[in-house]
Amino acid sequence: MNNFPKLHNATWPGLVGKGPDSEPVIPFDTLLSMTAAAEVNGVKFDGIDVGLLEPHFNLDDPDEPKRLADKVAKHNLKVGSLVAPIWAGSAMGTADQRKTFVEMVRKSCEFGQKLKELGVREYGIVRIDSAAGVSDWAKDPLGNSKLIAQTFQEAADVAAGFGERLAAEGEICWGGMHSWKHMVELLEMTDRKNVGFQADMSHTFLYTMGYNAPEHRILPADADLHDREVIKAALKTVTDALRPWTIDFHVAQNDGSVFGSGSHDKTGRHCQATDPNGLLDIAHDAGYWLRDGNGNLTKAMTHICWDGCMFPNAVMEKQQTWNDILAALVKVRDAHGW
Incomplete structure (x- = not known):
């Protein structure tokens, strides 16, 4: 049995796509207890x-970090990566908006440092995005990308003071990050050692299909999405480009469609781990991110996390859902762990 990467569940699916214009938010304590209760063959x-x-x-x-530390310690769990709530600002917005963005990164890094001091966080990153829409970015692509990169640099300098790394999430709904080529360009433009890429198997699969950036499509429009060789070739192109930047990894399933709920823009659909319409071979395809081009383990991620945003509450409140997710993660670690 492999000990690494450690297996984590995400708590933000209880929030993303929920709220007044959708289903009720799922309480954090509910998500935590269901995560702790999941078990697969003793794992x-x-x-x-x-x-x-x-x-x-x-x-x-x-007092919030101490409350969280006490809760996870009670369940014999650790905290890994953190999502910074940067959407009150925008990485390509006004000076005040960009200042707010950096301030939220600072608060998140400070929170993460306190968790380290409390002994419940030993690894993980702080996740960011541009907090900007694709259509707004497209009004001035180069100028807006330069602004995003400048904001990321300022945030990275703040994060470095806390010993934190920032991971930019690859998702088609974020302006300047909505294609694999734009993502690489932005990371190169940012050029900070403590800024990398967060890959998500669902979101990044849509990079191959050219949603919101048809000029960067890899899969032909008439591609047979049930032809595994076609899928594998497209995934290799994306992962070869972004793997060198990848410092955080989400395991997920995707059926090739886009989805949004509540106020969340449409993005890669997170299917259930057992969804028969899923186009990814989860355990196999995770290897494109966790192994280099020669098939060797990169060991770049101390932990991996399942991301399942915008599932209905009826699905998320079933214990079997979390058992199935854990089983998928175990298969990934069996295949690509150490």
């Missing part, structure tokens, strides 16, 4: 990745 989750978002968390409450 349990090692930890959780956390979205530092209201109403789950209040970053202005100095």
Whole structure:
């Protein structure tokens, strides 16, 4: 049995796509207890990745890190990566908006440092995105990408003071990050050692299909999406380009469609781990991210996390859902762990 990478569940699916214009938010304590209860052949989750978002968390409450630390320790879990709530600002917005963006990164890094001091966080990154839409970015592609890169640089300098790394999430709904080529260009433009890429098997699969950036499509429009050789070739192109930057990894399933709920823009559909319409061979295709071009383990990620945003509450409140997710993660670690 491999010990690494550690297996984590995400808590932000209880928030993303939920709220007044959708289904109710799932309480953090519910997500935590269901994560802790999951078990597959004696294997349990090692930890959780956390979205530092209201109403789950209040970053202005100095006692919040201690409360979280006590809760996860009670369940014998660790905290890994954190999602910074940067959407009150914009990485390509006004000076005030960009200042707010960097301030939210600072608060998130400070929160993460306190978790380290409390002994419940030993690894993981702080996740960011451009907090900007694709259509707004397209009004001035080069100028807006330069602004995003400048904001990321400022945030990276703040994060470095806390010993944190920032991972930019590859997702088709974020302006300047909505294609694999734009993503590489932005990372090169940012040029900070503590800024990398967060790959998500569902979101990054859509990079191959050219959603929101047809000029960067890899899969032909008439491609047979059930032809595994076609899928594998497209995944190799994307992963060869982005793997050198990848410092955080989400395991997920995708059926080739886009989906959004609540106020969340459409992006890569997160299917259930057992979805018969899923186009990915989860355990095999994770290897494109976790192994280099020669098939050797990169060991770049101490942990991996399942991301399943925008599932209906009826699905997320079933314990079997989390058992199935854990089983998928175990298969990934069996195939690509150490």
